[in-house]
Amino acid sequence: GSFSLECLLCMLHSVLHGVMGSMVKLQNGGFENIVIAINPGISEDDRIVSSIKGMIKEASSYLYSATKQKFYIKSVKVVIPLTWQSKPGYERVTTESFEKADVIVADPYLKYGDDPYTLQYGGCGEPGRYIHFTPNFLTNDSLLHVYGSRGRIFVHEWAHLRWGVFDEYNMNAPFYATGPQKAEATRCSADISGQYIFPLGTGKTRPCKFEHRTGLYEPGCQFIPDKVQSTSASIMYMQSLPSVSIANGVYAVYKSGLQ
Numbered sequence: 001g002s003f004s005l006e007c008l009l010c011m012l013h014s015v016l017h018g019v020m021g022s023m024v025k026l027q028n029g030g031f032e033n034i035v036i037a038i039n040p041g042i043s044e045d046d047r048i049v050s051s052i053k054g055m056i057k058e059a060s061s062y063l064y065s066a067t068k069q070k071f072y073i074k075s076v077k078v079v080i081p082l083t084w085q086s087k088p089g090y091e092r093v094t095t096e097s098f099e100k101a102d103v104i105v106a107d108p109y110l111k112y113g114d115d116p117y118t119l120q121y122g123g124c125g126e127p128g129r130y131i132h133f134t135p136n137f138l139t140n141d142s143l144l145h146v147y148g149s150r151g152r153i154f155v156h157e158w159a160h161l162r163w164g165v166f167d168e169y170n171m172n173a174p175f176y177a178t179g180p181q182k183a184e185a186t187r188c189s190a191d192i193s194g195q196y197i198f199p200l201g202t203g204k205t206r207p208c209k210f211e212h213r214t215g216l217y218e219p220g221c222q223f224i225p226d227k228v229q230s231t232s233a234s235i236m237y238m239q240s241l242p243s244v245s246i247a248n249g250v251y252a253v254y255k256s257g258l259q
Contacts, residue, residue, distance in 0.1 A: 022102050022127075023095065024162075030074030031162075037079040037101035042135055044084045048105060051138040051150065052078055058151025059158070066155060102161065103131040105138065114143060116153050118160035128161040183216045194225040 025032045036052055060073035079096050098104065108114055114137045120128040131154075137143060138150070147153055196208040198221050208221035 022100070024102060026071075027074070029069075029071050031071065032075045034073065034076045034103070035079060035096050035101045036076060036103040036105065037096070037098040038081055039098060039104060039106035040081040040083070041107070042081065042105060044081075045135065045139065047139045048135055049078060049080065052076075052105075055138070055150040055154050058149060059154035060151075062151050063155045063158070101130060103133065105133050105135060108134045108136070114140075116147070116157055118157045120160055120164065126164040128164065131157040131161050181210065181212065181215070183210070194223050196221055197224055198222070 023033045023035060036056075038048060042048070056073055056076050064072040077096055079093060079098065079101065080090075109132075112132070114134045116131065116133050116137060118128045118131045120126075137147070144150075196217055197205040198208045198218065199205050208217045210216075211218050
């Protein structure tokens with residue numbers, strides 16, 4: 001996948017500006033000192049740390065490919081609660097903390113459930129505050145078919161956080177008119193192929209009906225991208241579409257100073 005022109009404009013405008021309070025450094029295309037902190041209230045679960053490691057490794061590869069070999073993830077610090085059991089190689093935190101973390105692992109907010117999201121206050125080009133993953137998102141593999149791979153999700157959210165870009169799909173306006181009696185799904189790019197289907201609620205579907213009155217597809221119609229694409233897709237559209245990748249992130253685990 002690749003960024004769209006709008007994403008690149010946002011990225012170029014803000015690439016020199018770091019996230020507020022973040023210790024992240026960008027050295028020769030490698031992001032260093034990304035802090036991923038687990039909320040002190042989360043019960044000990046080694047699967048969370050293992051999932052983070054796998055997610056970062058895949059994310060670095062995907063980011064490297066999506067940005068045409070410009071950026072990758074060089075180092076990540078995983079901060080676990082003080083109450084979790086120590087293991088060989090774990091280090092003590094110095095300036096890292098949950099409050100200043102770039103990524104947090106915490107219980108879901110009612111509004112989002114297990115949906116990964118980035119807290120963004122500003123407009124295009126303004127860095128966000130943090131990325132939020134839930135423990136269930138990181139450990140429940142049955143969610144992969146819903147959200148796509150965790151590494152790609154991380155890159156999608158990292159673009160929100162670091163470069164202040166926004167999603168290129170639109171749930172409020174899923175379709176737009178392209179001419180007389182013709183409409184397209186809102187997506188990036190428009191060359192992404194797929195099917196317009198209407199779910200019947202019984203596990204079955206039917207082709208969507210076109211409404212001549214509105215010039216759009218009927219309410220409830222869904223655009224389902226084909227699994228095999230002849231064009232690249234922006235990571236801000238659907239990060240689950242295929243891509244090629246290479247590069248690995250390095251990580252260390254730290255014990256939090258918080259109970």
